[in-house]
Amino acid sequence: MTDGRQDAAVAVFAAHRNLLFTVAYEMLGSAADAEDVVQETWIRWASVDLDAVREHRAYLVQIATRQSLDRLRVLGRRKETYVGPWLPEPLLTAPDVAEDIELADSLSTAMLLVLETLTLTERAVFVLREVFDVSYDEIAAAVDKTPATVRQIARRARQHVDARRSRAVVSATQTRAVMDSFQRALETGDLQGMLDVLAPDVVLMSDGGGIKQAALRPIVGAGSVVRFILGGTGKTEAAVTIDPIVLNGGPALRFRLDGVLDGVMAFQVENDRITGLYFVRNPEKLTRVESETPLAAR
Known part of the structure; x- marks a missing residue:
C-alpha cells in the first residue's frame, strides 16, 4: 500500500x-x-x-x-x-453518554446481562440493529445470513429482550437521586436508610473473579443485601471512601480502601427503588474505571 x-x-x-x-x-x-x-x-x-x-x-x-x-x-x-457470577467489565464514561438515552440503556450492566441470554447471532443482530441502526442488508453481510432471515432474528431477539428488560423508563437524574440516598445511608451505617431505597426483591450480584472476595451466587432480598454489604464494609479496618461516577452511561459508585481502588457498583432503579446492584471487585475488570473510555453510536 x-x-x-x-x-x-x-x-x-x-x-x-x-x-x-x-x-x-x-x-x-x-x-x-x-x-x-x-x-x-x-x-x-x-x-x-x-x-x-x-x-x-x-x-x-x-x-x-x-x-x-x-x-x-x-x-x-x-x-x-468463571468463579461466581460473571459481570461485564465496567467503563468510566463521559457524562454526555448518559444524554444519549438509547446508547446509555444499551450499555447498562442490566442490559448487557440481558444480552447474555441471547444466542451469538441474536446478540449481534440486536446490537447492530437496535443500537447502531445498521441496515438489514449490512447486518446480513456481517453474520452471513439473508436479509429476510436477519429480520426474523431481529424480531425474535427484540421480543426476548423486551420480555426481560425493565419496562420503566428511569432518567439518570432519578437514578442518581436514589443512589445518593443509598450512598448516604451506606456511609453512615444507616440500616433503615438502606432498606428504604432497596426494593423488597432487590438482587445483588458481585464479581470477584475468584481473586477478590464476593458472593458466589446472587443475593436476593433487601435484608440479605444489606447484611452482605454492611458485613463486608464492617470487616475491614481500612478507611472506606466512596465517590459517585458515571459507569456505562449511568450513575455508579467507586469504592476505595485506604485510597486503593477496591470496586465499583452500578444500579438498576425502578419506581424510586433499587432493584439491582452490580458490584465488580475483580481487579482484572477495574482497569477502565479511573479514566474515561470514549464511545460512539454513529
Missing part, C-alpha cells in the same frame, strides 16, 4: 475507531476483548483496497462483528469456568 493509501486507510479507521470499540464491547461485555477486536479489524482493514469499498463504516462494522462473534465463542468457554 502506498503512503497516500495508507494515510487514507488510517484516517478512515481513526474516524470510526470509537464506534468499532463500542460495537465490540456491547457484543462482548469486555473492554480488553473489544480492544483486541479493534486491533484485528485494523489488520484486516489495512489490506483492503479502499477504492473497492463503497461504505467504509459498514465494511468496518462488518469486520468487527465477525471478529466479535469469533471471540464470543471463546468467551463462552471462559465463562463456563
Whole structure:
C-alpha cells in the first residue's frame, strides 16, 4: 500500500475507531476483548483496497462483528469456568453518554446481562440493529445470513429482550437521586436508610473473579443485601471512601480502601427503588474505571 493509501486507510479507521470499540464491547461485555477486536479489524482493514469499498463504516462494522462473534465463542468457554457470577467489565464514561438515552440503556450492566441470554447471532443482530441502526442488508453481510432471515432474528431477539428488560423508563437524574440516598445511608451505617431505597426483591450480584472476595451466587432480598454489604464494609479496618461516577452511561459508585481502588457498583432503579446492584471487585475488570473510555453510536 502506498503512503497516500495508507494515510487514507488510517484516517478512515481513526474516524470510526470509537464506534468499532463500542460495537465490540456491547457484543462482548469486555473492554480488553473489544480492544483486541479493534486491533484485528485494523489488520484486516489495512489490506483492503479502499477504492473497492463503497461504505467504509459498514465494511468496518462488518469486520468487527465477525471478529466479535469469533471471540464470543471463546468467551463462552471462559465463562463456563468463571468463579461466581460473571459481570461485564465496567467503563468510566463521559457524562454526555448518559444524554444519549438509547446508547446509555444499551450499555447498562442490566442490559448487557440481558444480552447474555441471547444466542451469538441474536446478540449481534440486536446490537447492530437496535443500537447502531445498521441496515438489514449490512447486518446480513456481517453474520452471513439473508436479509429476510436477519429480520426474523431481529424480531425474535427484540421480543426476548423486551420480555426481560425493565419496562420503566428511569432518567439518570432519578437514578442518581436514589443512589445518593443509598450512598448516604451506606456511609453512615444507616440500616433503615438502606432498606428504604432497596426494593423488597432487590438482587445483588458481585464479581470477584475468584481473586477478590464476593458472593458466589446472587443475593436476593433487601435484608440479605444489606447484611452482605454492611458485613463486608464492617470487616475491614481500612478507611472506606466512596465517590459517585458515571459507569456505562449511568450513575455508579467507586469504592476505595485506604485510597486503593477496591470496586465499583452500578444500579438498576425502578419506581424510586433499587432493584439491582452490580458490584465488580475483580481487579482484572477495574482497569477502565479511573479514566474515561470514549464511545460512539454513529
